[in-house]
Amino acid sequence: MPRVRRCRQYGCHAMCPLPNHYCPLHIEHEAEYLASRERWRNKERSKAQVHKYNTVTRNRTVTKQEQYNFYRTRQWAHLRQSVLDRDHYLCQYCRVIGKLTPDSKTVDHIIPVEAKPSDKADECNLAVICRPCHYKKTEWERKYYGTGNGNELKDVEPIEDVKRIVLMMNGRNNHA
Template identity: 30%
Template structure:
């Protein structure tokens, strides 16, 4: 066990997690704000009805289970990132349910592997 990474939190969590349940949404919202701040097209897409519907379909069809670790999924991830191929953004075959931790780990790995994928913009 270890402490949540949030500066004021002393909640104990397992070693494979970064934040407690209380702080996961806060950290994820902050992360998304940074990613989307300077790209209106990107922001519009994630607020669109098309994306919201597709996201819900993918989560429901997979029983809200993270494809990577088997825990509860809160996010739908683009297997091929939108920054690599924008045309695949609504293809169900390119979407997978992930928990916050697995999604953030995958995103960091992609940013290292593909130089033009940065924390913001397409």
């Protein structure tokens, strides 16, 4: 039996034979995808740039290094898979507004790790989130909690309710 992989087209679950990345229905995207991979591969990145990114930008503090190391553990891999199975790969933030976003593969901390490090391995503090919602939520966390590079953590009440977070992310109910 030939080796296969899932088609890269969003929402398509068809299998395609290796070395293709798209099924016969979406094969017209193959050349474009291979060209983008080639452009990425050919970008010049010196060892100094990579080292600076990893040591200065990405893991700028001991806390960030600990967080990074946590996401590389077997415990996190099992937690993440458990949450994905629990939420059926559906974005919980989109679900609040009545929209179903399938194939979401990111697991997010409802209360950010910076704000409450003790809950980083608590399954109740995790939810599946799609990319657009994750971007919005990260921006909201920077404003509400003061997370992120260059910010100071604020002493605010942690919000555990996804519905309330969605309302606040979308600019409604800011003082609830």
